[in-house]
Amino acid sequence: MAVTAKFINGLKEIGGTFVEIETGAAKCVFDFGYAKGGLLDRDIPLRPEFAASDLASFGVLPRTDGVYDESNAKILNVLSYEAFKAQKECFVLVSHLHIDHMGGLGRLHPEIPVYMTEDSLTLYRRLVENDDVQGAAHENCIGVKPGETFRVGDIEVLPLETDHDVKGACGFLIKTQGKTICYTGDYRFHGFHRELTEAFVQAAAKETVDLLITESTMVSHGDVDMLSLCAPEAGKRTEENLQQELGERAKASTGLLLVDFYPRNVERVHRLIETMSRHGRKLVLNDMTCDYVHAFYPEDPLYVYAETMADAQRPAAWNRVTRADILAQPGQYVLQLDHESLYEALSFRAVATAFLHFDGPPFGDYDPAYRKMLALLEACGIPFERLGVSGHAEPYYLRYLIDTIQPRILVPLHSFRPEQVQSNKVGKRILPEEGEIIRLL
Numbered sequence: 001m002a003v004t005a006k007f008i009n010g011l012k013e014i015g016g017t018f019v020e021i022e023t024g025a026a027k028c029v030f031d032f033g034y035a036k037g038g039l040l041d042r043d044i045p046l047r048p049e050f051a052a053s054d055l056a057s058f059g060v061l062p063r064t065d066g067v068y069d070e071s072n073a074k075i076l077n078v079l080s081y082e083a084f085k086a087q088k089e090c091f092v093l094v095s096h097l098h099i100d101h102m103g104g105l106g107r108l109h110p111e112i113p114v115y116m117t118e119d120s121l122t123l124y125r126r127l128v129e130n131d132d133v134q135g136a137a138h139e140n141c142i143g144v145k146p147g148e149t150f151r152v153g154d155i156e157v158l159p160l161e162t163d164h165d166v167k168g169a170c171g172f173l174i175k176t177q178g179k180t181i182c183y184t185g186d187y188r189f190h191g192f193h194r195e196l197t198e199a200f201v202q203a204a205a206k207e208t209v210d211l212l213i214t215e216s217t218m219v220s221h222g223d224v225d226m227l228s229l230c231a232p233e234a235g236k237r238t239e240e241n242l243q244q245e246l247g248e249r250a251k252a253s254t255g256l257l258l259v260d261f262y263p264r265n266v267e268r269v270h271r272l273i274e275t276m277s278r279h280g281r282k283l284v285l286n287d288m289t290c291d292y293v294h295a296f297y298p299e300d301p302l303y304v305y306a307e308t309m310a311d312a313q314r315p316a317a318w319n320r321v322t323r324a325d326i327l328a329q330p331g332q333y334v335l336q337l338d339h340e341s342l343y344e345a346l347s348f349r350a351v352a353t354a355f356l357h358f359d360g361p362p363f364g365d366y367d368p369a370y371r372k373m374l375a376l377l378e379a380c381g382i383p384f385e386r387l388g389v390s391g392h393a394e395p396y397y398l399r400y401l402i403d404t405i406q407p408r409i410l411v412p413l414h415s416f417r418p419e420q421v422q423s424n425k426v427g428k429r430i431l432p433e434e435g436e437i438i439r440l441l
């Protein structure tokens with residue numbers, strides 16, 4: 001059997017990428033998040049016993065052989081993991097732990113092997129411990145070292161770290177039957193570790209890549225003529241700039257700063273602890289964020305907001321900060337207020353000088369919760385400011401990656417407008433329809 005790549009979902013949207021690489025002996029599926037997220041309503045709970053098939057019926061998860069348990073597979077009229085395994089190996093790759101790439105893990109058959117980097121696995125275990133996953137924890141997750149090849153059936157996989165706004169992100173070089181497939185996951189060149197993305201590009205460029213599957217988020221909005229780009233856009237905010245700007249805000253204000261960010265971007269939080277400490281402030285975090293930081297940076301001084309954690313559960317090394325402590329000396333603190341604890345803002349309306357939002361949920365004004373957050377802060381009289389840094393490569397660097405790798409076939413996805421992705425250095429570009437199969441000959 002020839003090597004095939006089947007493009008199931010996540011082709012003209014941001015997230016929910018589902019691709020299968022299949023040979024006569026094995027099948028590899030990546031990623032396993034949620035597609036068509038607009039079909040989900042957090043106020044309508046899933047039916048636990050039918051969750052996998054309900055989600056796959058909508059196209060939120062893939063309707064495919066070899067990944068679900070017997071009862072869900074039967075409803076979907078596909079082969080269960082056990083039935084498929086009798087014919088060939090089946091496994092899942094997860095490039096990183098954003099919900100659009102891993103939200104469906106709890107719906108898989110519990111025995112299917114799921115490979116992710118060791119850092120991703122460390123983070124996944126903390127997400128599970130903090131009830132920060134959708135559905136059950138997946139039991140058979142395997143942490144792999146970036147740069148070390150592993151093999152399942154006749155498929156060889158080399159995970160390589162990339163820079164993205166979450167700990168543990170990677171892309172994959174997949175080799176089988178003399179063919180090489182490169183899947184980028186999500187990546188950028190303006191984070192703390194652009195050298196990782198650069199090394200990923202160079203490693204892929206050394207190969208003859210038959211199929212390059214790249215994210216292309218940043219060509220989603222507005223018209224982009226990729227072929228005419230000759231330099232990166234000037235003045236874009238980087239992770240380093242963000243730290244500087246936040247430091248300046250801390251210096252300029254005598255009151256309390258409230259902040260909302262994405263806790264899985266652990267390195268940003270780690271750096272922020274340091275930045276704020278340089279400006280004489282303590283960053284006060286909720287219990288979950290403290291746990292994520294501690295898992296990767298055990299030396300960091302941690303200040304946990306006492307309203308989020310009972311004293312009996314607090315590790316001795318974590319300092320306790322109460323509402324009264326902050327009200328007494330607001331200029332000495334920066335307080336993380338995630339969406340669930342937004343009403344805490346009401347207690348600080350007299351002392352908070354700003355609410356700084358940098359990529360925490362709710363992520364943008366397409367989400368009704370975002371508009372409600374703005375309305376609440378306005379009612380409190382607390383000025384809102386957005387200081388986001390994208391996790392995705394801008395179009396110039398997207399073309400740089402493609403031009404450098406020079407694949408025989410290019411498939412851009414993870415974008416509302418993948419048709420805007422252009423390069424003169426590829427054999428051909430394919431924009432597959434949902435369910436389309438490409439045979440690598």
Ligand SMILES: [Zn+2]
Nearest residue numbers: 015098100186
């Ligand atoms: Zn994504």
Ligand SMILES: [Zn+2]
Nearest residue numbers: 096098186391
């Ligand atoms: Zn991502």
